[in-house]
Amino acid sequence: MLQNDLLLRTLRGETTERTPVWMMRQAGRYLPEYMVLREKYGFFERCQTPELACEITLQPVDIVGVDAAILFSDILVVPQAMGLEVQLIESKGPFLPDPVKTAKDLTRVRVPDVHETLGYVMDAIKLIKQELNGRVPLIGFAGAPWTLLCYMVQGKGSKTFDEAKAFCYTQPELAHQLLQMITDTTIAYLKAQVKAGADTVQIFDSWGGLLSPHDFETFSLKYIRQIVAAVKEEVPTIIFAKGAWHSLDSMAATGAHGLGIDWCIKPEMARQFAGNNVTLQGNFDPAKLLSPIPVIQKEVKDMLRAFGPGRHIANLGHGILPNVPVDHARAFVDAVKEFRHA
Amino acid sequence: MLQNDLLLRTLRGETTERTPVWMMRQAGRYLPEYMVLREKYGFFERCQTPELACEITLQPVDIVGVDAAILFSDILVVPQAMGLEVQLIESKGPFLPDPVKTAKDLTRVRVPDVHETLGYVMDAIKLIKQELNGRVPLIGFAGAPWTLLCYMVQGKGSKTFDEAKAFCYTQPELAHQLLQMITDTTIAYLKAQVKAGADTVQIFDSWGGLLSPHDFETFSLKYIRQIVAAVKEEVPTIIFAKGAWHSLDSMAATGAHGLGIDWCIKPEMARQFAGNNVTLQGNFDPAKLLSPIPVIQKEVKDMLRAFGPGRHIANLGHGILPNVPVDHARAFVDAVKEFRHA
Numbered sequence: 001m002l003q004n005d006l007l008l009r010t011l012r013g014e015t016t017e018r019t020p021v022w023m024m025r026q027a028g029r030y031l032p033e034y035m036v037l038r039e040k041y042g043f044f045e046r047c048q049t050p051e052l053a054c055e056i057t058l059q060p061v062d063i064v065g066v067d068a069a070i071l072f073s074d075i076l077v078v079p080q081a082m083g084l085e086v087q088l089i090e091s092k093g094p095f096l097p098d099p100v101k102t103a104k105d106l107t108r109v110r111v112p113d114v115h116e117t118l119g120y121v122m123d124a125i126k127l128i129k130q131e132l133n134g135r136v137p138l139i140g141f142a143g144a145p146w147t148l149l150c151y152m153v154q155g156k157g158s159k160t161f162d163e164a165k166a167f168c169y170t171q172p173e174l175a176h177q178l179l180q181m182i183t184d185t186t187i188a189y190l191k192a193q194v195k196a197g198a199d200t201v202q203i204f205d206s207w208g209g210l211l212s213p214h215d216f217e218t219f220s221l222k223y224i225r226q227i228v229a230a231v232k233e234e235v236p237t238i239i240f241a242k243g244a245w246h247s248l249d250s251m252a253a254t255g256a257h258g259l260g261i262d263w264c265i266k267p268e269m270a271r272q273f274a275g276n277n278v279t280l281q282g283n284f285d286p287a288k289l290l291s292p293i294p295v296i297q298k299e300v301k302d303m304l305r306a307f308g309p310g311r312h313i314a315n316l317g318h319g320i321l322p323n324v325p326v327d328h329a330r331a332f333v334d335a336v337k338e339f340r341h342a
Numbered sequence: 343m344l345q346n347d348l349l350l351r352t353l354r355g356e357t358t359e360r361t362p363v364w365m366m367r368q369a370g371r372y373l374p375e376y377m378v379l380r381e382k383y384g385f386f387e388r389c390q391t392p393e394l395a396c397e398i399t400l401q402p403v404d405i406v407g408v409d410a411a412i413l414f415s416d417i418l419v420v421p422q423a424m425g426l427e428v429q430l431i432e433s434k435g436p437f438l439p440d441p442v443k444t445a446k447d448l449t450r451v452r453v454p455d456v457h458e459t460l461g462y463v464m465d466a467i468k469l470i471k472q473e474l475n476g477r478v479p480l481i482g483f484a485g486a487p488w489t490l491l492c493y494m495v496q497g498k499g500s501k502t503f504d505e506a507k508a509f510c511y512t513q514p515e516l517a518h519q520l521l522q523m524i525t526d527t528t529i530a531y532l533k534a535q536v537k538a539g540a541d542t543v544q545i546f547d548s549w550g551g552l553l554s555p556h557d558f559e560t561f562s563l564k565y566i567r568q569i570v571a572a573v574k575e576e577v578p579t580i581i582f583a584k585g586a587w588h589s590l591d592s593m594a595a596t597g598a599h600g601l602g603i604d605w606c607i608k609p610e611m612a613r614q615f616a617g618n619n620v621t622l623q624g625n626f627d628p629a630k631l632l633s634p635i636p637v638i639q640k641e642v643k644d645m646l647r648a649f650g651p652g653r654h655i656a657n658l659g660h661g662i663l664p665n666v667p668v669d670h671a672r673a674f675v676d677a678v679k680e681f682r683h684a
Contacts, residue, residue, distance in 0.1 A: 159501070160628070160629060160663070161629075162628070162629040162632065162663055162665070165627070165629035165630075165632070166629060166632035166633070169629070169630060169632060169633040169637060170632065170633060170634060209606060210606075211606070211627075212605045212606060212627050213606070213607070213608050215627070243585075243606065244606075245587075246606060246607060246608065246611070263554045264551060264552075264553070264554060264555070264585065264586075264588065265555070265588060266555050266556075266588065269588070285507070285553075285554050285557070286502070286504075287502060287503075287504040287507035287508060287511070288507075288511060290504065290507070290508035290511060290512065291508070291511040291512060292512060295511060321502070321504055323504070
């Protein structure tokens, strides 16, 4: 039994005493306690060692007081499990030395047994649940198929992911084959996370906003829809497709319980697009956490009033920046916790 | 007298025989003829030598057949004229070794005499007008104050421009002082461009989409509004604030003749937001020019139908990518030229 289930009740549309709050990348570089572990262990070592993943996952719960823990991991463990080499070069970002460009490359990619290849994630989840001991819910996650394709084809980060897009536009059959393989893997992966103890899951489509509304439907939402359909009866499901404000209505129609939004849309407009049967999550500008604390406190109140009571989870509109002082992050969380709708 | 004034008539809301077309960064790296000059001359040498700027400006008119020329230059010539050192490192992007961080730094920044500091631009415009000899109109341009502040404070390109945002959020008085100085310089600069022969001007707010709707009004649109007010009686004026779809209504209310939009908004929705008294410009996904030519031709038709007849200038939703084959760029332009609304 959870002592604090504000997040889950808000996702289910129940009335709660206050708005729940967590922050994307809350287990991250702004925390000195995280930096200590980052100095000592490589990125995948931190992901693959359940004790380390557990310790990192719990840090923001203990230090900043968020209403949910989110599994410490990376969306690129899935391409890795599917047979691609993934390097994470600190400060330079992900690098896949052998990306998928042709039909021949696709033969190197497989839909793996997730228990065999990603068992360490499920072990971490079990350990985290034990250590959390019911204090707050645990959020599991995976990357959306489109975002994973971006890395699997482009081979590294990009402002435009034009090679990934060109792959989709010139070889659509191959692209759909790859997207379906990622989707099948992701469904098995998220179901395993839930079985291991994840109380809710979030699908991160970090690069959904690079596609036109039409292409977002074709290359992204079509697959997200399958994932949501497969897991939403088991746990509440959140879609965060950064920048894809234009498809909030179609995303709500998937039956997802929550939709993440960034700070570039007014809460009132997001609500209008998404309708009333879904919880909105966001949408504080991460750079605004660099403001003086009184500014943060004022802007949090403005945001909460704009969303109105119910069906809202307070969060940033993207991951917390590494240069945010911890007391600013705490001021954000506290301001949400102290607020009551009139 | 212009032989082809489709662009200007469309900006003024007149009925034209067909939709005009040009491409952002049309004088750029996808053209082998440009690459020859890029090998031989440094970036600012190309900008500052009227003969070179003229030759580069005319290349896409001759080679691809666009309906407008746009001055070959860079938005960062303005910070340079205002007293900051700007380096353009090919393949790495802009670098300003002494960015503005404090009140003291701001004392190094001045509102210059644009004829003294940017006279080479006006010389280039006069030469281009002479060489164009009335074939198509010439578009002048400048960066929006917010986008220039981003570089002047951050000192280099960035995905989030969080240092520039932190500057605005923690030292708003300084930020507004700097924005006003950029605005005053830009107004004088665009007026000088018009006097030298520019037939229309575009204001590029490349980073407007990084701000929340509220901050976009505070730190960007407030200043764009002043610029539009100062030049719109002289020539048709276009605002392109990439990603700032949420403020199309307020941008239309500035009295600008045209608004650029990217591919992440459906033309119908952009029209609904912007109203009927402004010309929309865009919004082909630049990466889609990497598709096979028949796909480009089909998607151009879809785009033109979605915008409907009148009040539309065909363009990309952002600059053309360096890896686009020239015949694909030409296929885009030709498809627009051949299309007639039923």
